[in-house]
Amino acid sequence: MSFTLAIVGRPNVGKSTLFNRLVGKRLALVDDQPGVTRDLREGDARLADLRFTVIDTAGLEDATDDSLEGRMRKLTERAVDMADVCLFLIDARAGVTALDEMFAEILRKRADHVFVAANKSEGSAADAGVLEAYSLGLGEPIRMSAEHGEGMHDLYTALLPLADGYAERAEAEAPEVDVAVDEDGEADPEGVRKPTKARPLQVAVVGRPNAGKSTLINKILGEDRLLTGPEAGITRDAISVQMDWDGLPMRIFDTAGMRKKAKVQEKLEKLSVSDGLRAVKFAEVVVVLLDAAIPFEQQDLRIADLAEREGRAVVVAVNKWDIEDDKQGKLRDLREAFERLLPQLRGAPLVTVSAKTGKGLDRLHAAVEKAYDVWNRRVSTARLNRWLTGVLEAHPPPAPGGRRIKLRYMTQAKTRPPGFVVMCSHPDKMPASYSRYLVNGLRDDFDMPGTPIRLTLRSQSDKNPYKAKKKAGPSKLRKHLGKPPRNS
Known part of the structure; x- marks a missing residue:
C-alpha cells in the first residue's frame, strides 16, 4: 500500500460507512x-487505480480524562499521528459545530496532510453545510455521500498528487513472498504454507466479555493498540492487527465478548457477535480465553465447540493467573475439567497466562505455533495402512447382523484440519464409538493432539464385477471365432 489514510470526525458522521x-x-x-466504532480498524482500500491503507477511527469527543470517551479519543489521536493523510469528515446536514472547529485546529497541528469532506451532502438540504466547511480553513471541502457513493472521484483527485510521492516508499517496503519448496529445492505448490509477512498466520482470540482479550493482545504487541478498561463489552468490531511475534508473522483478531444467545437482545451486540463468529471462520488458530476465576462456563464450552466444529486449531488459555493463590491445585482442577467437558479437544494445549503482567506469553506462543503445525500435518498412505492393520488386529470392528465390517484401505484426503478417508464395507452400519476409537488412535499414534480430525467412511463393494455377466456358451464362442455350428 502506498500511503495510509485516517478517517476522523465527530460520532455518527459516516466514517465507518465511508470505510x-x-x-x-x-x-x-x-x-x-x-x-x-471504538477501536482502530485498518483495511486495504481501493479507489480507481489507487491502493492505500485506510483507518476507521472512533468519533472524536471533547474528553481528555481516563473515561471511555477519553480513551477512545487518545486512540484516534494516535491514528492521526500514524497516518500519512487525514480525511476530516463533517455532517453536511448538521453544518459545522463547535466540536468540528476544535478538532480542525488539532488536525492542523498534528497532521501533515488534511482534507475536509462534507458527508451526507446528497440533495439541496446539505448546501449550507458544505459552504460552512470552508470556514474550517482546511481548503476546499470535498462534497460526498458515503452511503450513495457520491464524491468518490473528487476524493480520488485530491489524493492522486500525494499518492505519487509515496509510491517509491511503498515499493522499497514491499515484502518478499516465500514459496514452499520440496527437499530438492523445487517449488512445491502443495507443501505446508509457512507464515510470511505477505501471508501471516491468522489467529482469533475469542471468549466471554471481560476475559481480557484486548489486554492480552496489547501485551503481545507491546503497546496500547486496542481499547481496554474495566467495563465489560468494550470491543465491538473484530479488529485485526498484523505483527511479528518472536519471528512468527501473525495477524491477530480481537473479537467482541460472546454472551449467551438469550441475553443478546440489542441489534448492535448481535452485529458484534456475528463479526466475531466471522473472524473464527476465517482464522487458522483460535485462542479461547477463559477467566481463571470462573473457567469453563457454559458459554466457554460453546465457544470452544464452535471453533472445533469450524475445523480450526484450538488453544485454550486461562487468563488472570497472577491473582491465583493455589496455582498447582487450580491447574490440576482445570486439566481435569478440560478433559471431562471438552473431550472433542482432547490433548489441545492448555496454558495459563496473565495479560496484565505478561507471564506465560512464551508458552502461549509455543502452543499457537505447535497447534498450527499439527493442523497442517500430513501422514503418508503407507504409514496409515500399516497403522490400520495394527489397529484392526488389536480391536476388530463390530459385526452388525452377523456380517463383519471390513476396513480395506485408508488415506489422508486433506489437511487444515487433517481429514482421512477409510474405504470399507457397510459404512452406514459403523457405530460412532468405533469411529471415535479410530480418531483417538490417530491422535495418539501420529501426535495430533487437540486438532479437529475429520474421518469419512466410504463404501467399497466386494462383489465380483463379472458375476452379473452371462457366461458365453460354446455356440456363441464358435460364432465369435467365425466357425460353423457343430450340427451343420
Whole structure:
C-alpha cells in the first residue's frame, strides 16, 4: 500500500460507512446510533487505480480524562499521528459545530496532510453545510455521500498528487513472498504454507466479555493498540492487527465478548457477535480465553465447540493467573475439567497466562505455533495402512447382523484440519464409538493432539464385477471365432 489514510470526525458522521465503501466490504459495524466504532480498524482500500491503507477511527469527543470517551479519543489521536493523510469528515446536514472547529485546529497541528469532506451532502438540504466547511480553513471541502457513493472521484483527485510521492516508499517496503519448496529445492505448490509477512498466520482470540482479550493482545504487541478498561463489552468490531511475534508473522483478531444467545437482545451486540463468529471462520488458530476465576462456563464450552466444529486449531488459555493463590491445585482442577467437558479437544494445549503482567506469553506462543503445525500435518498412505492393520488386529470392528465390517484401505484426503478417508464395507452400519476409537488412535499414534480430525467412511463393494455377466456358451464362442455350428 502506498500511503495510509485516517478517517476522523465527530460520532455518527459516516466514517465507518465511508470505510466500508473504500475497502469494498462491510467490515466495520454501521448503525444509526452514535459511538458504534471504538477501536482502530485498518483495511486495504481501493479507489480507481489507487491502493492505500485506510483507518476507521472512533468519533472524536471533547474528553481528555481516563473515561471511555477519553480513551477512545487518545486512540484516534494516535491514528492521526500514524497516518500519512487525514480525511476530516463533517455532517453536511448538521453544518459545522463547535466540536468540528476544535478538532480542525488539532488536525492542523498534528497532521501533515488534511482534507475536509462534507458527508451526507446528497440533495439541496446539505448546501449550507458544505459552504460552512470552508470556514474550517482546511481548503476546499470535498462534497460526498458515503452511503450513495457520491464524491468518490473528487476524493480520488485530491489524493492522486500525494499518492505519487509515496509510491517509491511503498515499493522499497514491499515484502518478499516465500514459496514452499520440496527437499530438492523445487517449488512445491502443495507443501505446508509457512507464515510470511505477505501471508501471516491468522489467529482469533475469542471468549466471554471481560476475559481480557484486548489486554492480552496489547501485551503481545507491546503497546496500547486496542481499547481496554474495566467495563465489560468494550470491543465491538473484530479488529485485526498484523505483527511479528518472536519471528512468527501473525495477524491477530480481537473479537467482541460472546454472551449467551438469550441475553443478546440489542441489534448492535448481535452485529458484534456475528463479526466475531466471522473472524473464527476465517482464522487458522483460535485462542479461547477463559477467566481463571470462573473457567469453563457454559458459554466457554460453546465457544470452544464452535471453533472445533469450524475445523480450526484450538488453544485454550486461562487468563488472570497472577491473582491465583493455589496455582498447582487450580491447574490440576482445570486439566481435569478440560478433559471431562471438552473431550472433542482432547490433548489441545492448555496454558495459563496473565495479560496484565505478561507471564506465560512464551508458552502461549509455543502452543499457537505447535497447534498450527499439527493442523497442517500430513501422514503418508503407507504409514496409515500399516497403522490400520495394527489397529484392526488389536480391536476388530463390530459385526452388525452377523456380517463383519471390513476396513480395506485408508488415506489422508486433506489437511487444515487433517481429514482421512477409510474405504470399507457397510459404512452406514459403523457405530460412532468405533469411529471415535479410530480418531483417538490417530491422535495418539501420529501426535495430533487437540486438532479437529475429520474421518469419512466410504463404501467399497466386494462383489465380483463379472458375476452379473452371462457366461458365453460354446455356440456363441464358435460364432465369435467365425466357425460353423457343430450340427451343420
